[in-house]
Amino acid sequence: MIQESENPEQPKNWLKDSVIVKLSVIAVLILLLLIPSSWVQSIINEREGTQEEVMNDVSDKWSGSQLIQGPVLVIPYKKEVRILDSNKKEVVKLENQTLYVLPQDLQIKANITTDTLHRGLFKGVVYNSKVVVKGNFSKLDLSKLGIDLASIQYDKVRMVFSVSDLKGLKSNPVVQLKDQKLNVEPAFDKGPFDKGLQINFTLPKDEELPFSFSLDLKGSDELSFLHTGKTTDIEVTSNWTTPSFSGRYLPDTRNIDQNGFNAKWRMLYYNRPFPQQWINDDTMLTKKASEGATFGVKLRLPVDQYQKTMRTTKYSTLVILLTFVSLFFTELIRKQYVHVFNYILIGVAMIVYYTLLLSFSEQLGFNIAYLIASLATITLISIFIASLLKNKQMALLFAFVLSTFYGFTYILIQLEQLSLMIGSILLFIIIALLMYFSRKINWEKH
Template sequence: MNRSLTMKLGAIALLILLLLIPLMMISGVIQDRQQLRDGVLEDIARSASFSQQISGPVMVVPYRKVVRTWVSNAQTHERQQELSEERGRLYFLPERFELDGKVQTEVRARGIYEARLFHADNRISGQFAIPERLGITENFADYQFDAPFLAVGISDIRGIENALTLELDSQRLDFVPGTQVGWLGEGVRVTLPALDAQKATQLTFGFDLRLQGTGHLQITPVGKTSKVHLAANWPHPSFVGNYLPAQREVNSEGFSAHWQTSFFSTNLQDVMSSCVYDTLCEAFTSRSFGVSFIDPVDQYLKSDRAIKYALLFIVLTFAGFFLFEVLKSMAVHPVQYALVGVALAFFYLLLLSLSEHIGFSLAYLLSASGCVLLIGFYVCHVLHSVSHGLFFSAGLAALYGLLYGLLSAEDYALLMGSLLLFGLLGVFMVLTRKLDWYGVGLNRTAKPEVAHE
C-alpha cells in the first residue's frame, strides 16, 4: 500500500477517534435527562401513589393460652403448678382466592415529562375453610379467642379510591386502615364475627377494591387455589413476578391475562408459618406476579440505543466517502470528513431534544431528514456532482431507516443489526472486488477531479 493511502486512512481513523468525544458528551446528556425525568416521575408517584402490591386477605385469630408450669418448692420439696398467660395468633389463608381486575391507564404530565398512572377496578372473592377446633390438637380448653379479623396488605394505601366493604356470607362489614400484621405491611383490616371454634366453618367473602398506582400492579396468590384475571387498555404489558400468565392476549387496544396457581407452586402456607415471628417477610411478598405499565422502550432508552450505533454510522459514512475517492479518483479533504462526522453527531442531540416534546418517531423523522438534507447538500459540492450527492444522500437515508427499525425492535434488534452489517460488508466487497489497492492514490492528481454531468 502506498504512502498516500496510508496517510489518508490514518487521518480518517484519527477523525473517528476525535468524534468519539462529542458522542460521549451527548451520551452523558442523555443519561442526565433520563435521571431528571426519573426524578420527576418519582415526585409524581410520591404525590399520587407508587407501585401497588395486593397481599391477602389473611384471616387472623388472636388467642390467649393458659400455660401451666410445674415448679418445685425449695422448702417443702413439693411441686406446685403456676399459671401464666401466653398471647399469640393463628393465621389462615383462603381455600380459594379469585381476583378479577379491569385496569385503565392515564397520563399525568409535569412540564415536559409524563407519568402513566393506572386505575384498577378489582373484584376480590374467595372462601376460607376453618378447620375444627381451629386446627389445635393440644388441650383446647386452655385457649380463649379474641375477635378474629381479616387483613389485606396494600403496599400504598393512598391509592385506595373507594370505601371498602367486606361481603361475608350475608353480612356487610366495613374495613379500617392498618393490617395490624407486621409482615403484611400497610393495608386494611376488618373485624369478623366470633367464630364457633368447636366445629369446622366455611366463610365466603368478597369485596371491591379500586386502586390507583404507578409502575407495577402485583398480586400475591394467597389461596390454596388462586385465579387472577387482569385486563387493561395498555398495549405494551410486561409481565413481572415469579409466575407468568397461563393465558394472555395482547393487541393494539390492550391486553388480557389469566394466572392460576396452587399451594404446590407457591408454598405460601409454609412461608407464612415462618413469617409469623418476622416484622418483614420478603419470602411471602416476593411470591407474586403482575404487570408493569411502564413503556418498555421510551425515548431516552431509544436515544441511548441509537447513540450506540453512532460509531457505526460514522464509519459507514466515511467508508462511502472513501469509496468515491478510490472508485472515482476524487480527493476528499479530512476537514470535509470531519464536518460530515460532526453533522452525524448532531443528529443524536437533535433527536434527544425533539423527542422530549414531540415524541420519538416524529423527532427521529425530523432529525434524520435535517441531517440527510444538510449532508446531501454539502456532499453535492464536495463530490462536485449532484447525482453523486443524491446517491450518497439516498444511502444515508436508507441507513437511518434501518436504524429506526433496529431501535423499534425489542426482540429482533441483534438479528437485524447482524444482517445489516453483513449486507454492507458484501456491498463494499462487490464494489471493490476489481480495485488495485496497491495503485490507489498513485495516479491521483493534486486537484480533485471535477465530474461534469
C-alpha cells in the same frame, strides 16, 4: 539546484497523497468523534433520569404502585406451657399464641382505567381501579398443629389484608363477612403486613367463613397481587394496550387488542413459598412475598424515546465509519482530494444528528423524530458533498448510501429479537460491497 528546489515539495506531496496517512487520520478522527458521541449518550441518560424523577413525583402525589395482599385470619389462643419456678417446681403457665390461616379459595377481579399525566415534556401512567375480592376460609383444622379448640379466643379474631399505598384508597372498604357487614380499620397491632387493614369479629365455631369486599383504588405504573389462597383466581381487565406481566406467575390466558387487555391467572398453593396455616411468625408473608409469591401487571409506557435514542447512538460509530470509508473510496476512484477538515464537518453533522433525534423525539415521538433528523442530515451532507466533488450524481449516491445506513439502523431498533442476526447480515453485505469496489483501486499508485 533543481533537486534542492524540488525536495521540499516531495514530503508535502507524499503526505497529501499517501493512502496510509489518510486512513490513519480518518481512524483518529473516528476515535475523536467518540467523545461527543459519549456526551450525547450522557445527555440522553440525564433526560431519562429526569423523566424517572418526574414519574416518581407524580406517583408520590397521586399514589404509587399497588400490591394487594391477603386476607389472612389472625386467631389468638392460649397455650399451656410447663416451666420450673424458683423452687424448681413445675408449674403451668398460659402463654399467648397466634395462629395465622389463609383462605381456602380466593377470587379477585380488577378493572383498571388508565390515564397519562404530563409534567412538561415528561409523562407517567396512573390508574383508577375497582377491585372485587371474594373467597372463603374453611373450617379450622387444628389437629396437625396440636391446638386445643377450647383455647381459641373466638371473640378476638381479626381478618387482615393490605394495600401497599393506603393513600390510593378512594373510599372506606366494607367487608361482607358471612351475614354481617363490618367497617375496616387500620391494623396498628403487630400483624402479617406492614400496612394492614383489619376487621375484628367473633369467629363462628366449626363453620366455613365466606367473605367479600371491594377496593376503590388509585395507583400508578403497576398493580400486583400476593398469592394467598389455597386456590387463587385473578382476572384483570384494562383499557391499557401495552401491558407487561410481572412477577413469578404469568397469566394462563391473555387477550390484548387495540381496546385494552384481559388476563386471567389460576394458581394452587403448591407453587406458594408459605403454608396454609402457621403459628406465631408474623413475618412469614412479608418475608416470603419477595421470594416469588407476587405477580401482576405493569402499565408503564412502551419502550420510550430515550431507550430507542440510546440504542440508536450505539450505532453511531459504525455509521460514521462506513460514511468515511465510502467518501474515501470515492476519493480514490474519482481521484479527487477531500480535505481532512471536510471529514470533520461531516462527522460533526452526524453527531448533531443524535441531538436532533433526541430533542424532536421528546416533542413528536421517536418515529417522526427519526424521519426528520435523518432527512435533515442526509440532505445537509449530500449537498455538502455535491459542492466538494462538483458532481450531483455522487451527491445522490451518498444520499442513497446514508439513507441505507439510517434505514437499516431503524430496522435494527425495531427488531429487538432479531437485531443481532440482521446486523450481522448487514455487516457481511457491506464488507462484500467494500471488497467489490476496492478491487478497482490500484493501491500501488497510492
